Amino acid sequence: MSTLTSAVPGTASPVSPAGRPRRRSGSGRRWLFTLAVGAIALLVNIPLFNAILVSFKPNGEIAQNPLGLPASPTLDHYANVLYGSGYDFPRFFLNSTLIALGTVLLVLVIAIPATYAIIRLGFGGSFILNAASGLRLLPAIFFIVPFFLLFSLLGLQDTIQGLIAANAFLNLPLAVILLASGLRDIPLEIEEAASVDGAGVLRTLLSVVTPMLAPTIVATAVLVFIFSWNDYLFALVLSTTDATPVTLGAANFVTSTGIRWGDISAASFLSTLPPLVFAVFAQKYLVSGLSAGAVKG
Template identity: 80%
Template sequence: MSIDTHTERRRPAAAQTENTTKRAKRTRVTPRRMWLFTAIIGIIAIIINIPLLNSILVSFKPDGEIAQNPLGLPTNPTLDHYANVLYASGYDFPKFFANSAMIAIGTVLLVLVIAIPGTYAIVRLRFGGRWIIDGASGLRLLPAIFFVVPFFILFSNMGLEDSIPGLIIANTFLNLPLAIILLAAGLRDIPQEMEEAAAIDGAGVFATLTRIVLPMLAPTIVAVSVLVFIFSWNDYLFALVLSTSNATPVTLGAANFITSTGIRWGDISAASFLSTLPPLLFAVFAQKYLVSGLSAGAVKG
């Protein structure tokens, strides 16, 4: 009687294992299906990047060929447009590039300095309550143009107009809600027992944050850094309103090729392509951490 009872208890586990194996076989992706998915994703990627690809082609075409054949391959490739961008008088591309780099890097550093301890206080120390995360989410949904006029008036009175620190503060304000949301999701994935063990060993809040939490939160921090860098580098609206000459970034500097005599499409395309290289390379090299950081909090066991 006991043997039969033991056998009956084992049957559900065996049946569950068999069902799991069958589901795994049914959901297994075949090589043919994988190639199909890859081809579809590749076609979508090409369609999305057609403007970028066309801009690269235009940057290698002479001016006359741009007007005659704007969408085709260049028949007489030239580097004149890149020479104009880098060495033309009245267009200081190295200065614009340096301004963009200082604005983007400064924004990343300031966002991390504010967001990491702030998010830790919200999630772990229960500072402020859930409404802060909800408020950050709502603030991120507002269009950037909503804040342009208040920032212009404020910075004009504070003497921060047309300055690198002013644009860093403006971009920090725009990107801080996104950083708080992503860091909060990453913090919730870290087992709190490790922090409690550190507290038992005598570690304070600062030591726990720097020695326990930050190493485990590194993928999310990298993801936040990449996104904030890209968004700050690509900012055009605040640069247009808050800068005139001293703090002009590359996104706004390309507009200098729109003159009274016409639009120099080749030079604009060359400047645009050069300006996309830093965030593109940054994202490619940090792709592993970017994916893992963005997926933080997406799966709950």
């Protein structure tokens, strides 16, 4: 007597001709995807890994074996960065912190009400969003000469305030685009209910919209902080001594006698820690904020 090969729906899973359950291909695809992402992440971070290795190598070993593991690890390069004469790392670090935090604050203060006016109040319509997108696509070097001339006339050359204004101008379009995506996901009925209860536009924005927009706001703040911290071009042109950030300060190790690769690598690694830690702790909000508006149910 032949065995029953078909099962009643809902009572048993299909079997292969050999009598074994069929393997799901989803797990295999997941492993392949994980391996691909891991390989890409490894390739992208090779410069960072190499900089960390070089920062622990003596100068002679850097020239002989720039890509290998340090045979005689040393902390001399970090000592030169933190305590060496002629390189004021604490001041550079403070300048970068003030510039990045000031840029985040200024961008959010302008972008949140501006985005609300565009999306909810119809101010400017889609023209402003399209203009913001086009402005964000322009390279930063396009604005260097106008900013240099303007800041020279206003006395903002080589000041923290000037670099905050320059970075805010560059990152404001990105903030408006991200906040617009998050704001569209907030049901309009909630704001209408607040209006019925007597809340005005400003009260609705501050008490209703802003708390619900928190994940997107945090994601925007993280990206603006990272972009402002990593800025090199504006710092190179608009600062000389007083407002020098860490990204530009590392260039002080390029001297007339040679390039101090170990010191540059140590300074570069130390300068990457704040945005890296900031992004790790805000990862949950970063993912949810960047995915706002991506899926429509």
